[in-house]
Amino acid sequence: xxxxxxxxxxxxxxxxxxxxxxxxxxxxxxxxxxxxxxxxxxxxxxxxxxxxxxxxxxxxxxxxxxxxxxxxxxxxxxxxxxxxxxxxxxxxxxxxxxxxxxxxxxxxxxxxxxxxxxxxxxxxxxxxxxxxxxxxxxxxxxxxxxxxxxxxxxxxxxxxxxxxxxxxxxxxxxxxxxxxxxxxxxxxxxxxxxxxxxxxxxxxxxxxxxxxxxxxxxxxxxxxxxxxxxxxxxxxxxxxxxxxxxxxxxxxxxxxxxxxxxxxxxxxxxxxxxxxxxxxxxxxxxxxxxxxxxxxxxxxxxxxxxxxxxxxxxxxxxxxxxxxxxxxxxxxxxxxxxxxxxxxxx
Amino acid sequence: xxxxxxxxxxxxxxxxxxxxxxxxxxxxxxxxxxxxxxxxxxxxxxxxxxxxxxxxxxxxxxxxxxxxxxxxxxxxxxxxxxxxxxxxxxxxxxxxxxxxxxxxxxxxxxxxxxxxxxxxxxxxxxxxxxxxxxxxxxxxxxxxxxxxxxxxxxxxxxxxxxxxxxxxxxxxxxxxxxxxxxxxxxxxxxxxxxxxxxxxxxxxxxxxxxxxxxxxxxxxxxxxxxxxxxxxxxxxxxxxxxxxxxxxxxxxxxxxxxxxxxxxxxxxxxxxxxxxxxxxxxxxxxxxxxxxxxxxxxxxxxxxxxxxxxxxxxxxxxxxxxxxxxxxxxxxxxxxxxxxxxxxxx
Numbered sequence: 121x122x123x124x125x126x127x128x129x130x131x132x133x134x135x136x137x138x139x140x141x142x143x144x145x146x147x148x149x150x151x152x153x154x155x156x157x158x159x160x161x162x163x164x165x166x167x168x169x170x171x172x173x174x175x176x177x178x179x180x181x182x183x184x185x186x187x188x189x190x191x192x193x194x195x196x197x198x199x200x201x202x203x204x205x206x207x208x209x210x211x212x213x214x215x216x217x218x219x220x221x222x223x224x225x226x227x228x229x230x231x232x233x234x235x236x237x238x239x240x241x242x243x244x245x246x247x248x249x250x251x252x253x254x255x256x257x258x259x260x261x262x263x264x265x266x267x268x269x270x271x272x273x274x275x276x277x278x279x280x281x282x283x284x285x286x287x288x289x290x291x292x293x294x295x296x297x298x299x300x301x302x303x304x305x306x307x308x309x310x311x312x313x314x315x316x317x318x319x320x321x322x323x324x325x326x327x328x329x330x331x332x333x334x335x336x337x338x339x340x341x342x343x344x345x346x347x348x349x350x351x352x353x354x355x356x357x358x359x360x361x362x363x364x365x366x367x368x369x370x371x372x373x374x375x376x377x378x379x380x381x382x383x384x385x386x387x388x389x390x391x392x393x394x395x396x397x398x399x400x401x402x403x404x405x406x407x408x409x410x411x412x413x414x415x416x417x418x419x420x421x422x423x424x425x426x427x428x429x430x431x432x433x434x435x436x437x438x439x440x441x442x443x444x445x446x447x448x449x450x451x452x453x454x455x456x457x458x459x460x461x462x463x464x465x466x
Numbered sequence: 467x468x469x470x471x472x473x474x475x476x477x478x479x480x481x482x483x484x485x486x487x488x489x490x491x492x493x494x495x496x497x498x499x500x501x502x503x504x505x506x507x508x509x510x511x512x513x514x515x516x517x518x519x520x521x522x523x524x525x526x527x528x529x530x531x532x533x534x535x536x537x538x539x540x541x542x543x544x545x546x547x548x549x550x551x552x553x554x555x556x557x558x559x560x561x562x563x564x565x566x567x568x569x570x571x572x573x574x575x576x577x578x579x580x581x582x583x584x585x586x587x588x589x590x591x592x593x594x595x596x597x598x599x600x601x602x603x604x605x606x607x608x609x610x611x612x613x614x615x616x617x618x619x620x621x622x623x624x625x626x627x628x629x630x631x632x633x634x635x636x637x638x639x640x641x642x643x644x645x646x647x648x649x650x651x652x653x654x655x656x657x658x659x660x661x662x663x664x665x666x667x668x669x670x671x672x673x674x675x676x677x678x679x680x681x682x683x684x685x686x687x688x689x690x691x692x693x694x695x696x697x698x699x700x701x702x703x704x705x706x707x708x709x710x711x712x713x714x715x716x717x718x719x720x721x722x723x724x725x726x727x728x729x730x731x732x733x734x735x736x737x738x739x740x741x742x743x744x745x746x747x748x749x750x751x752x753x754x755x756x757x758x759x760x761x762x763x764x765x766x767x768x769x770x771x772x773x774x775x776x777x778x779x780x781x782x783x784x785x786x787x788x789x790x791x792x793x794x795x796x797x798x799x800x801x802x803x804x805x806x807x808x809x810x811x812x
Contacts, residue, residue, distance in 0.1 A: 286632070289795050292760035296768035339758055339791075340739035341775065373718045373737050391719050393686035412685055414638035422642035429687065445685075449635050 129261045129326070134195040137439045138327055138363030138384050140406050146431065146440055147194035148464045149266070150457065151367070152447030153187040154199050158454055160186045170215050174200055177250035184255045188263065190454060191461045195264050195327070198255060198320075200248045202270035202331045203278055205312050208244035209236045211279060219283065226282030230298075233305045239312045241319040252323040266365075267325030269316055271332035271354070272309035273347035279305070287337050295346055302346060310350040314357045321362055328358060329365040329387070336370030336389075340377065348377050355382045365408055369446055375401055390445020394433040406439030413444045416460060417452050423460050431464065475607045475672070480541040483785045484673055484709030484730050486752050492777065492786055493540035494810045495612070496803065497713070498793030499533040500545050504800055506532045516561050520546055523596035530601045534609065536800060537807045541610050541673070544601060544666075546594045548616030548677045549624055551658050554590035555582045557625060565629065572628030576644075579651045585658045587665040598669040612711075613671030615662055617678035617700070618655035619693035625651070633683050641692055648692060656696040660703045667708055674704060675711040675733070682716030682735075686723065694723050701728045711754055715792055721747055736791020740779040752785030759790045762806060763798045769806050777810065 128135055133147040155161055161183060164173060173179045183199040203221055207213045212224040227233055241249065255265055270278075278284070280291045295302045317328050335347055351366070358364050359382045366378050367387030378386060379401040388397060388409030397407070415426035427442070434440040442464045448457065474481055479493040501507055507529060510519060519525045529545040549567055553559045558570040573579055587595065601611055616624075624630070626637045641648045663674050681693055697712070704710050705728045712724050713733030724732060725747040734743060734755030743753070761772035773788070780786040788810045794803065 287792075289760050289763065290797075292758065293764040293768075293795075296758075296761050296764035296772075336737065339737050340742065342758065370716065373739070373742075376742075391682065391685050393719065396686065396719075396722075412638065412642075412688065414635050415642050417635065417639040418642035422639075426642075446633075449639075451636075 127261065129259070129264045131194055131263045134441060135264050135326060135363060137441050138365070138406060140384075140438045143439075145465050146442050148442040148461050149193045149195040149197065150187075150444050150448050150461075151197075153191075153193065153197065153457075154183045155448060156450040157448050157452040157457070158186055158190065160190075170201075171213070174204070175247045177247050177254050180248065180251035181254035181258055184251065184265075185258050187457075188259065191458050192465065193263065193461055195266050196255060196259055197266040197268065197329070198248065198252050198325070200251070200268070202268065202333065203275065204245055204248060205239060205269060205309070205316055206275060206279055208239045209279075209308070209312060221278065222283040223278065224282070227276075227279045227305065230301050230304075233301060233308070236305075236308050238308075239315065241316045245316060245319070249319055249323040252320060252325055256324040264326040265324065266327045266329055267317065267320035267323075268329040268331060269313050269320075271330045271335065271347075271368075272306050272313055272350045273338070274332050274334045275309045275313070276302075276305055277334045277337075279309075288334055292337065292342075299346070306346075306350045310353055314354050317354070317358060318361075321358075325362065327363040327365065327384075329367060330354065330383075332366065332368040332371065335368040335374060336372075338374075340373055343374050344377055348374075348381070351378075352381045365441075367408070372397075379405065385439070385441060387443070388445060392445075394430065394437075398436060403436045404438050406441070407434055407437050408441040408443050409434075410443070410445035411460075413446050413449050413452070416444065416456055417449045420456060420459060423456055424463055427460055427463055473607065475605070475610045477540055477609045480787060481610050481672060481709060483787050484711070484752060486730075486784045489785075491540075491811050492788050494788040494807050495539045495541040495543065496533075496790050496794050496807075497543075499537075499539065499543065499803075500529045501794060502796040503794050503798040503803070504532055504536065506536075516547075517559070520550070521593045523593050523600050526594065526597035527600035527604055530597065530611075531604050533803075534605065537804050538811065539609065539807055541612050542601060542605060543612040543614065543675070544594065544598050544671065546597070546614070548614065548679065549621065550591055550594060551585060551615065551655070551662055552621060552625055554585045555625075555654070555658060567624065568629040569624065570628070573622075573625045573651065576647050576650075579647060579654070582651075582654050584654075585661065587662045591662060591665070595665055595669040598666060598671055602670040610672040611670065612673045612675055613663065613666035613669075614675040614677060615659050615666075617676045617681065617693075617714075618652050618659055618696045619684070620678050620680045621655045621659070622648075622651055623680045623683075625655075634680055638683065638688075645692070652692075652696045656699055660700050663700070663704060664707075667704075671708065673709045673711065673730075675713060676700065676729075678712065678714040678717065681714040681720060682718075684720075686719055689720050690723055694720075694727070697724075698727045711787075713754070718743075725751065731785070731787060733789070734791060738791075740776065740783075744782060749782045750784050752787070753780055753783050754787040754789050755780075756789070756791035757806075759792050759795050759798070762790065762802060763795045766802060766805060769802055770809055773806055773809055
């Protein structure tokens with residue numbers, strides 16, 4: 121561990137907001153702020169497939185820095201994948217252009233669950249931990265670095281489905297048909313996620329976001345039965361170490377359950393109304409979000425009026441980290457990202 | 467118009483529940499109750515492509531009747547597509563196996579909007595109106611027949627995108643970038659939907675469901691700006707004629723806006739908690755839903771315990787029409803559908 125880890129960066133707005141402390145300006149970062157909408161990124165992708173970019177610490181750190189150099193953002197996020205853990209657990213990963221991640225040997229029965237391997241992140245995901253160390257050096261402590269992982273439910277969705285899906289109908293059916301087998305899978309994923317996130321803190325991550333991208337496909341009662349206990353366990357293991365953020369796309373109906381966890385920041389999908397959310401779970405929380413990314417794609421006016429609404433609506437909250445309500449869309453003009461970031465600060 | 471239209475069917479549980487009147491048993495029907503999970507349907511599809519089944523009144527009525535013969539359901543729903551209107555408006559439709567509906571000349575600019583044609587449903591969608599008349603004859607007034615259409619927002623999504631999409635990001639951006647052009651498109655779609663639904667009533671539809679399948683991809687504020695006014699207008703035009711139902715997959719965050727419309731029945735997606743919904747918009751309403759269709763796919767136990775929960779949770783409501791929270795999944799065993807329908811009645 122470097123001494124750097126415990127010293128706040130020069131721009132500490134993001135970390136202060138995470139802790140619910142007063143800030144000099146609303147911090148802003150964007151989910152998928154490093155990605156295909158940037159020419160610098162597309163140029164690298166011409167040479168390297170995505171997995172080779174993620175698995176090479178120098179290249180991953182370089183991509184992490186691209187939006188930091190281009191925009192006045194208040195946090196960097198390490199360039200990695202939410203599904204990274206599944207490969208060392210034994211699932212054969214391939215990114216197929218146009219289809220996204222595909223696992224060639226999905227988890228289908230109890231034997232597949234039992235065959236999943238324990239992960240030593242220091243050995244098997246050393247490339248991301250090294251990328252975190254390298255990014256921290258490149259950032260020169262100017263802004264903080266966020267680490268992350270997919271949450272157990274979302275990892276389970278991909279592991280069982282073997283890839284993406286509209287609503288993971290078959291995965292939910294698999295889950296309902298054997299709750300004990302599901303619990304065993306979730307236990308293993310939870311242990312792996314916890315170890316991986318703790319290793320990211322050791323490597324220098326100053327905050328951690330858990331992406332439960334697909335939790336929203338569960339009903340409230342089934343989220344409480346089949347996902348929440350494991351997510352809660354992870355946040356409990358991280359409590360008091362670094363600020364934590366929860367984000368689930370399309371999970372507006374689950375916010376009561378999420379707010380009940382020991383998490384610092386509640387990420388909001390673009391669909392939910394911040395005012396209604398605060399009516400449900402209070403203003404005494406820190407929220408992250410939630411501009412519709414399609415507004416950023418549409419026009420300067422749509423982006424700026426939408427951003428002004430988000431800022432106004434979240435004023436009553438104890439803390440607000442400005443973000444999109446989902447990742448940057450790949451056809452978004454970078455000039456408009458700059459305009460947005462500056463407008464949020466101004 | 468036949469005299470039949472104004473006489474309640476022998477089993478009037480569904481219509482009574484729609485009106486909030488007491489019923490002898492909880493009525494049940496299932497979204498996509500006629501479809502690929504039934505061997506009878508798959509057999510017909512071996513001979514006829516889907517559009518040829520929809521456009522032939524005898525075949526469409528036959529498919530409508532398949533679940534009526536197999537299960538003790540309390541309502542039939544005409545076999546048609548939610549996007550039917552777009553073809554006579556000028557969009558070239560093709561169903562591509564594995565991809566779903568594709569429109570070869572999507573709406574992309576103002577000229578495309580202006581070029582959309584006015585639809586005379588009596589002439590151009592006569593096949594569905596005839597299928598309604600024929601189904602009413604085959605039903606012999608034993609149970610009521612539901613008609614339907616896609617709502618303007620969902621029709622607009624497909625018209626602009628030219629097919630399906632994960633979240634219709636580009637359509638939302640198109641909408642944000644020119645609200646006036648969007649309003650013009652929505653006006654035209656709303657007129658067409660209204661005429662089509664009124665024609666369905668004339669043909670014998672005893673209730674109407676508006677499927678706004680994709681409204682859930684809008685934020686609450688943008689739903690109020692870009693979709694709700696048009697949906698509201700349609701329900702206002704239908705008020706007092708036949709009971710109406712609203713359903714939006716993934717639209718749990720929009721229920722306050724939907725409840726504010728002159729609609730008889732509020733359809734609930736499987737994700738939302740009926741108890742939370744009633745806390746938000748009250749018990750003095752009629753709700754339809756909302757078993758997770760993956761429970762019906764999973765096992766008898768998952769289906770029956772889930773159904774019991776839904777029935778129990780919706781007891782305080784003024785009315786409850788049992789349904790899934792989305793369509794029947796195509797690999798669902800028909801025997802389990804029978805088990806579910808009988809369990810809801812028992």
